[in-house]
Amino acid sequence: MPSFEILPQETRKNFFSACSLIKEIFPIPGRFRGALPSQIAELSRLLTNNMGERPLSYLGRPNFLSAYIHYFLPWNIYRLCLLLHSIDLNLSSGDSVTDLGSGPLTFASALWIARADLRNVPLEINCIDRCAPALEAGNKFFNALCASANTWKINLIRDDIDIRRVTRKGNKSSLVCAVNLFNEIYGILPHSDTKALKHIADNAAQLMSNMALKDGSVLTVEPGVPRSGQFISLLRSSFFETGRQPLSPCTHVSDCPFFNNKKRWCHFAYEASDAPKELQRLSAAADLPKERLVFSYLLSAAVKKNNTENKLRVISDAFPLPQNRFGRYGCCHKGLVLLAGERKQVENISCGSLVPMTSEFKGKDEKSGALIMEVI
Numbered sequence: 001m002p003s004f005e006i007l008p009q010e011t012r013k014n015f016f017s018a019c020s021l022i023k024e025i026f027p028i029p030g031r032f033r034g035a036l037p038s039q040i041a042e043l044s045r046l047l048t049n050n051m052g053e054r055p056l057s058y059l060g061r062p063n064f065l066s067a068y069i070h071y072f073l074p075w076n077i078y079r080l081c082l083l084l085h086s087i088d089l090n091l092s093s094g095d096s097v098t099d100l101g102s103g104p105l106t107f108a109s110a111l112w113i114a115r116a117d118l119r120n121v122p123l124e125i126n127c128i129d130r131c132a133p134a135l136e137a138g139n140k141f142f143n144a145l146c147a148s149a150n151t152w153k154i155n156l157i158r159d160d161i162d163i164r165r166v167t168r169k170g171n172k173s174s175l176v177c178a179v180n181l182f183n184e185i186y187g188i189l190p191h192s193d194t195k196a197l198k199h200i201a202d203n204a205a206q207l208m209s210n211m212a213l214k215d216g217s218v219l220t221v222e223p224g225v226p227r228s229g230q231f232i233s234l235l236r237s238s239f240f241e242t243g244r245q246p247l248s249p250c251t252h253v254s255d256c257p258f259f260n261n262k263k264r265w266c267h268f269a270y271e272a273s274d275a276p277k278e279l280q281r282l283s284a285a286a287d288l289p290k291e292r293l294v295f296s297y298l299l300s301a302a303v304k305k306n307n308t309e310n311k312l313r314v315i316s317d318a319f320p321l322p323q324n325r326f327g328r329y330g331c332c333h334k335g336l337v338l339l340a341g342e343r344k345q346v347e348n349i350s351c352g353s354l355v356p357m358t359s360e361f362k363g364k365d366e367k368s369g370a371l372i373m374e375v376i
Contacts, residue, residue: 011116023070057131069137073104098176101129103134112145125155183231194230243302251311264329266296271292340372
């Protein structure tokens with residue numbers, strides 16, 4: 001189960017090598033290097049605050065594709081590696097994976113880097129995206145990343161993901177994933193339009209479930225902003241209607257304590273100081289310094305026994321409390337919990353980790369309404 005500490009040494013080494021490989025495979029002529037930071041900044045603007053101005057096939061533009069590959073691809077791979085190295089995807093020989101909105105094969109590359117245990121397992125990965133140049137660039141990078149040791153079959157499928165069309169032809173997969181896909185749809189909605197957001201969540205859950213085998217898993221990863229947290233909470237409810245239960249990060253099938261909670265949302269944060277210095281310098285040059293990597297995610301599957309029912313999932317940074325104490329928020333079948341204790345005790349617990357539940361709570365926190373649990 002995920003605990004977002006420093007990446008395992010081998011994964012970190014592989015990620016650093018992948019960053020060097022990007023520069024080698026996609027060299028930028030000297031006369032264009034100076035423009036890269038401004039192109040990154042412009043693409044970031046279109047991906048965040050100005051989504052309505054973004055063309056549908058923005059990665060088909062050479063300048064944006066270059067900015068994405070040199071900046072967004074490595075950061076997204078790093079963020080995914082933090083998650084993928086520790087969750088159970090239940091993949092075995094001969095299984096297929098369908099990745100919706102693959103872009104430059106971000107998920108497949110991160111999976112190869114983070115999961116050494118799967119590299120010799122024959123898998124078939126269907127990478128679906130509307131942008132052929134992005135798929136082709138990603139395939140070029142992935143082939144170089146794997147070199148001659150690749151045991152995975154990559155299928156590039158140029159197609160648009162229309163969540164209004166919840167049924168699709170083709171074989172079903174053991175794992176269906178969507179990384180940074182749905183925020184491109186709900187990102188243009190007014191924040192007050194919860195009804196439309198729920199409609200998108202319903203369609204997304206139905207689409208992904210229809211593409212997965214009955215006993216397959218579904219993984220959704222979104223930016224860790226409040227709107228994404230709200231979407232993930234709605235998506236969790238929508239998956240119940242398709243017969244799929246949350247496996248992670250949820251430790252339970254009780255109601256989500258963040259449903260309609262406008263002040264707090266389920267997300268996980270990781271300090272980015274361990275990233276390659278050159279990547280950090282590029283971020284600074286684009287005026288987009290990366291201090292933390294944040295994401296929300298949901299792994300769902302058909303009805304299975306969740307063995308974490310009596311545990312608490314830590315979902316926040318440590319923060320000071322009165323009387324020189326510290327706390328972190330957590331989630332369990334009882335709802336939102338404030339995990340409290342001495343500073344060193346609390347700081348030694350990682351965001352994303354699982355903590356055994358105590359037999360009793362110490363009342364409720366006046367500020368958040370969360371149940372108070374003392375650090376064991």
